[in-house]
Amino acid sequence: MDLYYDFHMHSCLSPCGDNEMTPFNLVNTAKIFGFDIIALTDHNSCRNCRAAMEAGKAAGITVVPGMELCTSEEIHVVCLLPTIESAERFSDFVHANIPPVKNRVEIFGDQLVMDSTDNVIGTEEILLNTASYFSIDEVPDLVKEYGGVCFPAHIDRHSYSILSALGDFSDTLDVRAFELTMQADEDYYRNTYPATRDKILLRDSDAHYLENILLPEHTIDLPENTPQALIDYLKG
Numbered sequence: 001m002d003l004y005y006d007f008h009m010h011s012c013l014s015p016c017g018d019n020e021m022t023p024f025n026l027v028n029t030a031k032i033f034g035f036d037i038i039a040l041t042d043h044n045s046c047r048n049c050r051a052a053m054e055a056g057k058a059a060g061i062t063v064v065p066g067m068e069l070c071t072s073e074e075i076h077v078v079c080l081l082p083t084i085e086s087a088e089r090f091s092d093f094v095h096a097n098i099p100p101v102k103n104r105v106e107i108f109g110d111q112l113v114m115d116s117t118d119n120v121i122g123t124e125e126i127l128l129n130t131a132s133y134f135s136i137d138e139v140p141d142l143v144k145e146y147g148g149v150c151f152p153a154h155i156d157r158h159s160y161s162i163l164s165a166l167g168d169f170s171d172t173l174d175v176r177a178f179e180l181t182m183q184a185d186e187d188y189y190r191n192t193y194p195a196t197r198d199k200i201l202l203r204d205s206d207a208h209y210l211e212n213i214l215l216p217e218h219t220i221d222l223p224e225n226t227p228q229a230l231i232d233y234l235k236g
C-alpha cells in the first residue's frame, strides 16, 4: 500500500524544538494533514516516543519510534526502531554515550518530556544536540542490535550531514537508504554520488515547529502500515 510518510520530525524534547511541538500536537497535526505514517526523531533521545505512539494510536496514524543520532563526526543519522521497548533501551544506551553537558534552557529550550495528552512529565537535563561517541560506521550495526535501521539525514545540508563531514559516503557504510530535504535535486545527488544510486531516497520535513510540518507529498509502498514493515523495507 502507498503510504504518505514523514520519517524525520522533532518534538519539544529536542533542543530548539518548539514547546508547542508536543507529541499530541505533532501527531494530530500530521493526522489532519493526511499522513499515514510518521516517525518521531528527537536529537539523541527517544523519551517522547511513547507519548507520540499512544497519541498516534488514539488518532489513527502510525508513529514509528526513532531518534536523530549525532555521530562523533557530527553527522546526523535517523534511526528507526520497531517497538517502544527497543527504542527506549536504545535511547538509554545513547544517553550513556553522549557528553554529560547540562542543558542551558535559556539557549536551547526546555527539552520537555511529555505524556500523550499534553502534560509535562519531566525534562531532559543533559543537552541533547551534542555529538555522541559513536562514529558513523558504527551506527548501522548498533541500531541493528536493537532491531532497527538507520539512514544518513539531510545529506544535501551544509552542516551535520555525511557530505558536509566526509565529502562522500564512506565505502564501509552499511545503509540502504538516505534522506534529502524537500528542495534538493535528486538527479544531482544520484549523479554526483554513485553510492546513492542503488539506495532508497526518502524526503522528510525535519520539522521542529508545528508550522514546519508540510502537506503530504511523498509516499512509500509497504505491505502493511507498521514500524516493522518499514524497517524491513529499509533494510532492503
Ligand SMILES: [Zn+2]
Binding pocket: 068, 076, 153, 154, 160
Ligand atoms: Zn539534523
Ligand SMILES: [Zn+2]
Binding pocket: 008, 010, 068, 206
Ligand atoms: Zn532533525
